[in-house]
Amino acid sequence: MNQKVERYLQASTRVNTRRSYQQAIEHFEVGWGGFLPATSDAIVRYLVDHAGTLASSTLKLRLAALAQWHVSQGFPDPTKTPLVRQVLKGIRTLHPKPEKQAEPLQLRELEQCVAWLEHVGEQARAESDLTCLLRCWRDRALLLIGFWRAFRSDELCRLQVEHIQLRPGEGMQLFLPWSKGDRDNQGQTYQAPALARLCPVQAYSDWISVAGIARGPVFRGIDRWGHLSEQGLHPHSVIPLLRSVLQGAGLPAELYSSHSLRRGFATWATRSGWDQKALMGYVGWRDAKSALRYVDSTGVFPGQLRPFSPSLDVEAVPGLPSPGARPGS
Structure with a gap:
């Protein structure tokens, strides 16, 4: 041929x-x-x-x-x-077998992870530990963008700096040339909100600033000396990265996978009053069965879409655990 x-x-x-x-x-x-x-x-x-x-x-x-x-x-x-x-x-x-699903990463757990990363990151800054600071800021940005955009692992790993536009105080625009739901490969533009807490926009800005990235993959490997790879992270590396953060934050890491961010957002949106059509449109699901697979079984689809609240009213995070192992590579 x-x-x-x-x-x-x-x-x-x-x-x-x-x-x-x-x-x-x-x-x-x-x-x-x-x-x-x-x-x-x-x-x-x-x-x-x-x-x-x-x-x-x-x-x-x-x-x-x-x-x-x-x-x-x-x-x-x-x-x-x-x-x-x-x-x-x-x-x-x-031979019926129940479908295995990862535990959704709830907003409370997300905030606990982010709080731990920020605690370890600021400690690393004070100790001039650039390698640890880079990993903390990268992982925080990956978790928050992954959650609020309900991205898959491969979508996070294919994000390019030149395809992202920031609007301070408003949000960010992310373009993916192709994705699983984009059957015609026309590319798709996604919006992510600017929030007072757990803000993906601020986390992304902090990460590319400390990493000095001007173009190329957003999320990259970091070696033991703090050198950034030219290549984006492999999708298979997202699960161990996520579990390393969960373990450091004192959460049962083995219950979660890279789908936990997607399931967590879907569950949060549902409990916050998003209807099924709104959730499908935001995430990019084409059929209801796909959406329902990601929503926690205790969730329903009440009411209409409620827009993101800049104040992001969430429950208080329990006491921050003392730092254990630092974030992995």
């Missing part, structure tokens, strides 16, 4: 999707010992052999990967036969 054509075909599929599909194909061929192209009977045997161990959502992803491989190679799709569909339906019936 022409290299230019291949390049655009690669660009049409998300990196995470390509990686997931590749892993699914390897699991079918190497892990299970299947052959490609496959028959529908082989697909059925594959499903049955993993019915009790893999969630039906995982099996659906594996089928999507196998379907894509066959279609792209010019073979008939063996996953679309009635037998395969019936077997998958039977697996969902006989």
Whole structure:
């Protein structure tokens, strides 16, 4: 195939999707010992052999990967036969598994994390510990932007300084050339509020000021000597970063993941009176099922959208824990 054509075909599929599909194909061929192209009977045997161990959502992803491989190679799709569909339906019936969800990071916990980062950061400034100060200010900005914009890990890691505009006292505008919900790759502009407390705008401004970043990735790795990487953080690094902060703030880190910021915002917005349509529009969800998956089960969708309050009335934070381990790299 022409290299230019291949390049655009690669660009049409998300990196995470390509990686997931590749892993699914390897699991079918190497892990299970299947052959490609496959028959529908082989697909059925594959499903049955993993019915009790893999969630039906995982099996659906594996089928999507196998379907894509066959279609792209010019073979008939063996996953679309009635037998395969019936077997998958039977697996969902006989092996129901609850979907695992990360704990939402509630506003109270977010404030506790930010308070700890600011405490450690100011201590590092007093001790002229630039490396620790950089990590604290980076992590604070990442948490607050991630929460108030309900961003995914990969969206946070792809933010570029030149794509962000600050309006002091009002908010900030963030542009992403593409995102998971942007099916046509037209790019999308997001707004984040300026708040009296837990302000993402001020946290971002403090971070790029102390880091001296004028362009390129907003969130970067920091080595032990305080040198900033030229590359943005990898999405997989967000979970250990978040858990390091949670642990330092005295919270049970193992309950949370990078989705906790997104779930936390959705839960906060719902309890603050945002209706379902407003929440979907703000976050970028296209269907109600996506929204409901992120809202804590105790939440409902009452009333209409209530705009951000600059005063951000939140409960008082419990006593700040004494600093433990400092933020990780």
